[in-house]
Amino acid sequence: MSPAAVAFFGGKGGVGKTTLAASYALLLAGRAQRVLVVSTDPAHSLGDVLATPLGDEPTELGGGLWACEISGENAARRRVEQVAAEAREAVPREVMPAVHHHLQRAADSPGTVESALVDRLTDLLDEIGDRWDHVVVDSAPTGHMLRLLSLPTLLTPWIEGLSRQRERARGTERMLSGLLGRADQGEDPLLTRLHERRARLERTRDRMLHDSVVHLVLVPERLPLAETERTARSLTEDGLPLGSLAVNRVAPPEATGLLADRAHREAEVRATIHERFREHGVTEVPLLPGALTGRGELAGIAGILAEAGW
Amino acid sequence: MSPDSRAAPLSTRNSWHRVVAAWRRFEAFHDEMFVAPWRQGLEREARRQDDTFRALVMLDALGVENPVAYETMELIPHLVGDLHAWHQRMGQDTFGDPGTCC
Numbered sequence: 320m321s322p323a324a325v326a327f328f329g330g331k332g333g334v335g336k337t338t339l340a341a342s343y344a345l346l347l348a349g350r351a352q353r354v355l356v357v358s359t360d361p362a363h364s365l366g367d368v369l370a371t372p373l374g375d376e377p378t379e380l381g382g383g384l385w386a387c388e389i390s391g392e393n394a395a396r397r398r399v400e401q402v403a404a405e406a407r408e409a410v411p412r413e414v415m416p417a418v419h420h421h422l423q424r425a426a427d428s429p430g431t432v433e434s435a436l437v438d439r440l441t442d443l444l445d446e447i448g449d450r451w452d453h454v455v456v457d458s459a460p461t462g463h464m465l466r467l468l469s470l471p472t473l474l475t476p477w478i479e480g481l482s483r484q485r486e487r488a489r490g491t492e493r494m495l496s497g498l499l500g501r502a503d504q505g506e507d508p509l510l511t512r513l514h515e516r517r518a519r520l521e522r523t524r525d526r527m528l529h530d531s532v533v534h535l536v537l538v539p540e541r542l543p544l545a546e547t548e549r550t551a552r553s554l555t556e557d558g559l560p561l562g563s564l565a566v567n568r569v570a571p572p573e574a575t576g577l578l579a580d581r582a583h584r585e586a587e588v589r590a591t592i593h594e595r596f597r598e599h600g601v602t603e604v605p606l607l608p609g610a611l612t613g614r615g616e617l618a619g620i621a622g623i624l625a626e627a628g629w
Numbered sequence: 630m631s632p633d634s635r636a637a638p639l640s641t642r643n644s645w646h647r648v649v650a651a652w653r654r655f656e657a658f659h660d661e662m663f664v665a666p667w668r669q670g671l672e673r674e675a676r677r678q679d680d681t682f683r684a685l686v687m688l689d690a691l692g693v694e695n696p697v698a699y700e701t702m703e704l705i706p707h708l709v710g711d712l713h714a715w716h717q718r719m720g721q722d723t724f725g726d727p728g729t730c731c
Contacts, residue, residue, distance in 0.1 A: 398702060406706035414710050421705045424689045428698030435699055477697050481685055488678035495671050498664075509704050516700045 322347070322629075323532040324447050326562070327456045329464040329550065330536035331543050335567040337364045338611050339536050339604070340457035341386075342620035346629060348383040349621065353451040355385040357443055359436055359467065360459040363388040370613040377443070377450075380614075385451060389443075391436035398435060399426045437470050441523045461550050468533070469557050471524035475517060482513045532562035537592075539566050539585040544592060551596070563600035563629065566592055570606050578606075602627040683708050 328340040337358065344356035355377055358365035365388055366373040369380065375393055377385040399422050406418050425431065444454055458464035489507055533554055537543040547564070554561055566589065570582035593601050604623055609616055686704050688695035695701075 395699065398699070402702050402706065405703070410706050410710055414706075417709045418706050421687065421690065421709055422702060425695070425698040425702045425705065428689055428695050430696045431699040434697075438699070474697055474700060478700055481682070481697070481701065484678070484682045484685060488675065488682050491671060491675040491678050495668070495675055498668055498671070509707055512703045513701075516703075520700070 322453065323530050323560070323562075324452070325444060325454045325456065325526060325531040327458050327464065327468065327531060327533045328536055328565075329458045329461055329533060331546055332460045334536050334538050334543060335565075335604075336360075336536045337368045337457045338617065338620065339534070339565050339567065339624075340455050341365065341368045342617045343534075343624055343629065344384060344386075344453075344455040345614060345617050346621040346624050347453050347455070351383065352453055353383045353385075354453045354455060355387070355443060355446075355451045356455040356457065357386070357440070358388040358457040359440065360457060360463075361390065362459075365457050368612050368617070375439075387443075389436065389439045391432035391434075391439070394435035394439040395426050395431050398438070399423070433466055433470060434474070437467060437523065438519075440467075441519055444523060444526055461546060464533075465550065465553055465557075468527055468554070468559055471520045471527065472557065475520045475524060478513060478517045478520060482510065482517060485510050485513060528558055528560075532560050534562045534565055536565045536567055538568050539588045539592065541588055544588055547592075548595065551599075561599050563602050563627070564592065564596045565624075566601060566603045568606045569603045600628070602629065 326340075326343060328336045328343070330336050337360075340358075341356055344354045347354045356365065356369075357377075358373075363373070365386060369386055371378070371380065371386070373386050373388045375387060375389055377387040379385050403415075403419060403422055407415065410418060440456070447454060458467065485507070489510065495501075535547050535550060537547045551561055569589065570578050570585055572582055574582050589603070602624060604620060607619065611617065611620070684691060686695075686701050686708055689698055
């Protein structure tokens with residue numbers, strides 16, 4: 320079976336999501352696939368892990384790999400500028416201060432940064448099959464990732480409701496125009512835009528539900544396990560497909576001293592992880608020496624994933 | 630030619646005119662009695678539908694959190710133009726913080 324077009328890596332902060340996401344992207348690229356690895360974490364570390372500076376636009380790193388770090392704040396700001404520029408062409412000049420005021424309000428609205436992030440991600444997902452074959456998403460810590468994944472599903476009905484309300488208003492207006500012998504106003508620009516937004520959200524929602532997989536990353540300790548179980552439940556409830564789990568930084572069994580003590584404590588948690596997540600698959604990545612940055616060092620982890628059947 | 634043979638078509642024409650005139654009068658009456666109020670009702674309804682839509686898009690301006698503020702940003706320029714007429718219709722002479730409207 321060919322892997323899903325989109326792979327999300329999620330988990331608690333500091334468990335090694337970025338390292339695993341980058342390694343998985345390298346693994347796919349090594350199989351002659353074109354891969355984009357994108358970080359959505361506001362505290363980006365993808366550039367550090369790949370040992371190269373990254374920006375909002377994908378940088379080609381060679382060997383079929385692209386990488387970028389996207390930001391909801393930047394995407395929201397760009398959109399405000401774009402809408403304001405379009406408005407300058409369409410509305411009287413004296414109205415512009417009020418337009419700016421209302422746009423700023425929308426930009427400061429609580430959900431805006433997340434919506435903008437999903438919107439930017441949609442741009443990149445829309446290029447699957449064109450610029451790349453796979454997109455690997457290095458997500459922000461759990462709560463953030465769950466919001467990101469469920470947002471299109473949550474917003475679509477709202478936009479649908481708005482479209483219906485607009486259609487109703489337009490219907491009454493049209494009836495009135497007919498009665499008064501006025502010409503029909505033709506296509507409604509507001510309704511056209513609402514329909515475009517809905518189509519966009521639906522496209523991303525469908526891709527998340529049907530062509531994605533979520534890999535949860537954790538370290539073999541009790542608290543990360545508890546959070547991983549909660550996240551897995553939420554994902555399943557939302558109908559999002561759960562892929563193999565990655566248990567990172569497993570202490571070597573032959574260790575001595577302090578590490579032996581750690582390995583001993585981990586054994587119990589690891590047994591629980593294997594039991595609970597057997598059906599999804601569990602891959603253990605050993606505690607490795609070195610900083611684990613740059614393609615050379617990541618290749619080692621990519622090899623471990625390949626051996627585990629990723 | 631008898632006087633009747635010319636009078637007949639004329640009287641037919643006359644009665645036709647009478648019918649048409651009566652129909653027009655009835656139409657005017659009907660329009661005034663039924664269509665005008667209906668049209669006014671329809672105009673009110675159109676405005677109400679429009680106001681509801683505007684309120685839903687501009688929830689932020691009403692102090693209500695808008696979960697789709699980002700998605701509907703493009704609609705704002707189209708709705709700001711007649712915002713003043715809207716809030717006056719809603720019974721408020723001034724609206725929002727300075728800069729929101731007037």
